[in-house]
Amino acid sequence: MDTDKHGFEDPLTEVVLGAAFEVANTLGPGFLEKVYERALLRELATRGVKVDPQVVFEVIYKGHCVGEYVPDILVGDRVLVELKCVDRFTSEHAAQCLNYLRAAGKATCLLINFQKPKVEWRRFVL
Secondary structure, three states, X not given: OEOHHHOXXXXXXHHHHHHHHHHHHHHOOOOOHHHHHHHHHHHHHHOOOOXXXXXXXXXXXXXXXXXXXXXXXXXXXXXXXXXXXXXXXXXXXXXXXXXXXXXXXXXXXXXXXXXOOOOEEEEEEO
């Protein structure tokens, strides 16, 4: 579910978004996704937030691992962050976030796009 239109607020996601805005304002658009990921990791760490990059979550089917999902960042052991550098978000990006949430057993995922001069983002909550 995309909850931005429903007034959902979470202090940790607000910290992540503030850090993303700082990264975007400092670097501007045009870099590769990995550059923004590294900058966001550094910015969150300077804000005292626990971050883990590229955490692997297994997809389990009837007791067997049938795949893996790897979101860009796990923040505070509870918020997944998926970064993009794209012209626009697509339904595939939304599906990716929802699949990450199901595989990880987490409740919140932020999808953040650094492609344009103004950061675009969506919050998904299961």
